[in-house]
Amino acid sequence: MKRVFHSSVARLGLLALVAVVVLSGCGGGAATTTNPVTTPPTSGPTYTGPAPANADIQAFRINFWENVRGTNRCGNCHTAGGQMPNFARSDDVNMAYQQAVTVVNRENPSQSIIVAKVGGGHNCWLADAGACASIMTRWIQDWVGAAGTGGRQIELVEPTPKDPGSTRRLPATAPSAYFTDGSSRSVYTLVTTYCSDCHRSTAATKQSPFFAAADVQESYQNAMPKMNLDDPLNSRFVIRLGRESHNCWSDCTANAAEMQAAIQMLADSITPTQVDPNLITSKALTLFDGTVASGGNRYENNLIALYEFKSGQGTTAFDTSGVDPAADLTLSGDVTWVGGWGINIRSGKAQASTTASRKFQQMMTATGEYSIEAWVVPGNVTQEDARIISYSGSTSARNFTMGQTLYNYDFFNRSSVTGSNGTPQLSTADADERLQASLQHVVMTYDPVNGRRIYVNGEFTGDLDGAGGGTLGDWDNSFAFVLGNEVSNNRQWQGVIRLVAIHNRALTLQQIQQNFQAGVGEKFFMLFGVSHLINVPKAYVMFEASQYDSAGYLFTNPKFISLDASAMPGSIPLKGMRIGVNGAEPQVGQAYRLMDTVIADANYSAATGQTLSTVGTIIGLEQGPASDEFYLCFDVLGTRSNVCSTYAQAVPPTFVNVPRPSDIGFRTFDKINATMAAVTGVSPNTAGVKTTFTNIRQSLPAVDSIEAFLSSHQTAIAQLAIQYCDALVESGQAQAYFPGLQLNSAPSAVFNTNAGKDLLIDPLINNMIGSNVGSQPSAAELKNTYTPSNQATDGPTRPGLYALIDTLSACGGGACPAGRTKLIAKATCGAVLGSGAVLID
């Protein structure tokens, strides 16, 4: 039933199986009211027994035995003469070793019996059993040397064949069976009655998720991941009450049974979703049915604190480094857990006590160097002077800080060559835009030789520390270690933190790249059985899958593989592969929908299978990783073909009729210039005109809508109009333009009659406005004063051009100065040229 990949599998890029506790992903642990033990193990008596018989027992003693034999851990029971296996006996380390090897899996430490035991809640010394399991795994790893490279193997475990479909999908809005009592009390009734003291946003001791919210829909949304409709007994609600005895309201077994009945009642009200039996589908499985592949080969030899955020609940993020004292973080403010491990900080922080934080000062100053390592997802690239990870006392005093300013990471470090606030900080270069609002691996190292260095996604940023190296002797041990904010709460950072590791050595580039390659979060190999579709035994399409965040799964690197080493595929066409979830194919994220390939002997090897695609895709989360059931659907596989699903057809857009806007518009800037040039005959290259147009070009109308016309436009138009008219009247073309008009005579001689005025006006009207065009005002209308019949609607009386010339010719009753006629000509020209009759189009 098992297929073992040996070390050569490393070439596949498959990640080794270490440090993963499947059970921890399901949570678990004792009542949340218990405070975690943060003190070092209470040692047994000073060891005076026989010396370790060999190097492995010596490693066992240092890395495992000394950690577990304390009376506040396993050493309280599993002692000499106590409960078997007595691996924590303090009288003889060699005998303890003999017992320990019976409960430890040296190949896969996370699969050890002892890890499963504490992960199941057996006398975990912390509030979260998952954290105990992680720490226990780490001790075993340190003992057996699992932190080294190579030699480990991945076992692909065949999943139990299961047909897709027949799953019950919770609808988007709460069904009545969720909140209406029937044969039993409803889930809503139970949670709001018994859980609202904590699991409600308004509770005094509020604790997410808020499934006990008074609002039915809010309650339902939060309760969805906790209910397994296809197997109510395995619902998180039921497990928490029954197996984990978490705040039962009377008898835990009875309470769990009532909750199970309530979920069953809800399940019964929902019709299972069926998959069309004609479709070509693989066998189905959930994420957790896959083979765990996470934890990779991280380099953690000098770890002093580690936060993996596996708990997924509560208000404590455990330090699972196994290095005492544990600097556990208390979450406060708007900080929520993220699926696939992590915390989302919106407005709040996660802070350790100053006492527990002291280990950073002690252990880092001892070595004089350190590394801050984190997997983060900055919420945006607009936040400035925000603290991601900090060990500080206020905004003006710190030992170290990892921060964000826009696209840059900032690194503050207090040393003998920097200030008490760690300044000047080292920042990544602006132009590089290293910080992106996506999952990034960031490592900041400090050592006395190189000073500070920043690595993003396994790459040294190249930013050099101008301050250089120094010593850490001035570090203050009264500061607190904090994530997401300053300890004084006024340097908020927003984003997701998925892992934080603190090392008291400066990691090398190679070690950093090793940790970057190891990735973060819980990964699985999912084997979708297809033997029933093709004539190949134990044939699977294998995906690497993980919960990407709270809203989606990552599926990547699909391979075809048979777990029968002697099997060969022959030639199998494969087209149009889709990922189904809970009996239906999501419309979004089907990256393999256009796949068209052939699984062939030439491309297949028994050890590595055949890679179908190197790209990955995100599939939306529906009910949570424990419940969402996946399968594959194929358009063509082998000799079978049936199109899984088709795209929706286009719907032609519907047009809405709107009233036609104004039929007329205004000439825009270039058109005004061209128009003025055309109707005056003046070249736009004339110096004065050209200069004026260049200056006012962008002050003229830019759009032709008459409703967008502004008084400022008219001002600019006036300037340009008068320039054109000035150029016209002063040019040699003036006499030809105004035949018979004596421009050099006095106004009293030229404009003393309307006929005289017409010598000026008529050419302007003919050339600029046009004659006998019904859409334009007539010459008579322009010349004479216009008195509207209805002044309320049509405006006041408007003097015509005759009146204009008369006014301009008056010269205060005396004789007009020389050149006045030209001035009047220019002004009248400007009045016509700049008028709406010319410029409205």
Next chain:
Amino acid sequence: MSNMNSTHRAARGNARRSVLVKVTALALAIATFASVPHDASADALSRRQAKRMYDRLTGTPPTPALLNDLETRVAQDKVSAALYMMDASDPRSSAFYSTTLKNFATPWTNRDRTVFAPLNDYTATVIGMVKDDLDFRGILSDDIVYIGQGITPAYSTTNNDHYVAMENNNADLRVVLQRTTQSSLNGLPPNATAGIITSRAAAEAFFIDGTNRAMFRFTLLNHLCHDMEQVHDTTRPPDRIRQDVTRSPGGDSSLFLNNCIGCHSGMDPMAQAFAYYDFDETQGRLVYTAGQVQPKYLINSDNFKPGYITTDDHWENRWRLSGKNTVLDWAGQDGTIRSGNGAKTLGEELAASGAFAQCQAEKVFRTVCFRSPSDQADRDQVTASANGFKSGGDLKRVFAETAAYCAGN
């Protein structure tokens, strides 16, 4: 003495200007209000229509003599009269090319979509193709560019001075613009030229920095009249979305699944056509690296490692698959993907679509009618012009038909 004289002259000049300004201000105050009811019975309808058509097409009023000529022609056939107004062999049409078409195309050539941007090779090519009655569907794919004959400085691949000089001197674009090939000027292989996409102005605006997606988005916006929001479709397969697009913005993949994917799933496979292009800011010129993907296509690869890695300039049009974007009316649409290599074939794919024809007709309608199509009659007119455009790509005729439609009654 000479200083004193010049001072006096200056003073007198200032005084004259002051008087002139005052007088003009008074005159304009009168003229601004000088809008009076029009007597529509005094003329023939065709005279009014002739004036409006010429006004709308050239941006300038006709001379009295030309108006008389146009009146007769309009009375006979408005479309023919409009073509007569735009006849590139006669100076009467100059303003159509130097003003109307220039302002028509200028907003397409820059990211701000400003009409005040200087004349450039993009704009000149649009003007030239209409002037020479070329198939306008080649605007996104032909090996073509228009330069100014006799204009100093000469065309340069590294600056826009040639076109700025043309505009500053109010050169008659109808006369000076001459057709040539891009490949003979900028050194691109002929099959790497793609009309205005590979013009210097477009490169400076849309190939500069970034990831070259801007070229696709703005081409779509300017020539298919659709912005990304309108073609947003989350159902396209995301396998060609590049690594630089984070699948969990700020830690929330639902944002990706509901928003980002909708544009990138269609855009990234098509923008891959520009994989060998870049704009070199230092040299100020378009760069083409045949067979070598520009580094900008591979930046921020850690944002999503399992994302698509661009290896060549092979593009695919996934909007041809059954779905909402088939309304773009792809040529020979049969529900299967079309693909090709490079900008030229992508330009052909885009320009052959019904949306391209419809877009040209709509843009012309807005330019000539001063409004967007408002009712069924307007839309029918746009569709009729677009259908005509589909065979032959005659944009000048679209102008003529639209001017005739909006001649007014």
